[in-house]
Amino acid sequence: MKKLRGACLIGQSGGPTSVINASALGCIETALAEECITKVYGAANGIKGLLEGRIYDLDMEDPAELHLLKHTPSSALGSCRYKLAKAEDNDKDYKKILEIFRKYDIRYFFYNGGNDSMDTCNKISKFLLKNDYECRVMGIPKTIDNDLDLTDHCPGFGSAAKYIATTCMEVYRDATVYGEGSVTVIEIMGRNAGWLTAASALATENGAGPELIYLPEIAFDMEKFITDIKGVLANKKDVMITVSEGIKDKDGVYISSYFEDKEKDKDAFGHIRMGGLASNLAGYAGARVDARVRGIELSLLQRCAAHIASKNDVEESYMAGKEAVNAAVSGITDKMVGFERITGNKYECKTILVDLEKVANLEKKIPLEWINETGNGLLKPFIDYASPLIEGHMEYPSKNALPKHAKLKYVLVK
DSSP, rough: OOOOOEEEEEEOOSOOSSSHHHHHOOOOOOHTTTTTTEEEEETTTTTHHHHTTTTEEESSSOOHHHHHHGOOOOOOTOOOOOOOOTTTTTOOHHHHHHHHHHTTTEEEEEEEEEEHHHHHHHHHHHHHHEEEEEEEEEEEEEEEEEEEETTTTOHHHHOOOHHHHHHHHHHHHHSSSSSSOOEEEEOOOSSOOHHHTTTTTHHTTTTTTOOOOETTTTTOOHHHHHHHHHHHHTTTTTTEEETTTTOTTTTOOBGGGTTTTGGOOOOSSSOOOOOHHHHHHHHHHHHHHEEEEEEEGGGGGGGGGGGBBBHHHHHHHHHHHHHHHHHHTTTOOEEEEEEEEEEEESSSEEEEEEEEHTTTOOOOOOOGBOTTTTTTBBBBHHHHHHGGGOOBBBBEEEEETEEOOOOOOOBOOO
């Protein structure tokens, strides 16, 4: 097959991770080395920046600085939460994208993001095809939530899980030092899937983690919550609790809305903005149990901790970006790079390609059989699943005893 010749564009979208730039680097370095790719561009702030004509010329970047992206957290190209309407309802944005693609002869488009980003990829690809514009479109996954379907796990999850497990072990040591009776509630990200909160079970497995873990997969009951706490306190002086920000009651109502009206604060995709649950649950428990109670919200810390990134996660993230380019250049389009775990005594995984249309907007949740009967803890199958994903330590470059991050020029094309 004759290789398609033209420029490529990579954009990043959604919440950042500590390894999303490793995926971007895999894509950028592979694209720069391809003869059929004439220019390598980056969209400033994803689709939003693309629509505004803000595009970076990545050929102008120092290769050494680019390589530092492998150890630089957050979205180096800038991110966004911009929802494209259906083209049949409003094609204004799509026409603008096509106009820009034609202007810069963009024939390869790579979008690095989560569920909503894969939906964006799928919509753009269909519009380009309908308008007879040849362009290979590939999704590069990222999400600490680990909720993308049709892939064993997602880039970003392993490092966030490692941070959460480590932090829970450290907080556990601090919270139990007085031996006077305490309850510590830690809020962890995860709107509808509890993978990140479940990662705290890795700390428990290692002897210093939460006794109670609450996930969105199981309906949350306020009174049972108090009963569970009292049950632990009857046998020991201190109890640690981890809770997903998106836990709901049996009627599907977010528990966070019990304390304030979250419906008023939504993002572009209609998702309720989370946060504040730990302190509210701590206040609720504090009035009902005889113990010192505190709430801790990990917030952004859990998704930007590149200093403790999993080596497996970093290397697989880079591999995902690299494979996206290799697949596109070989003639493949409308796919997302995913991972398939190879069964055996030693952990291994390989990349696979899944249809964008199938993965877009689907959410993968923790299997109920991995959760204990009382709905407040994880079982061994989860430990076996998650343990390899947090393995390995990355040696990262430093300056003045601090991490050295990439400093890009961000040269805008004219």
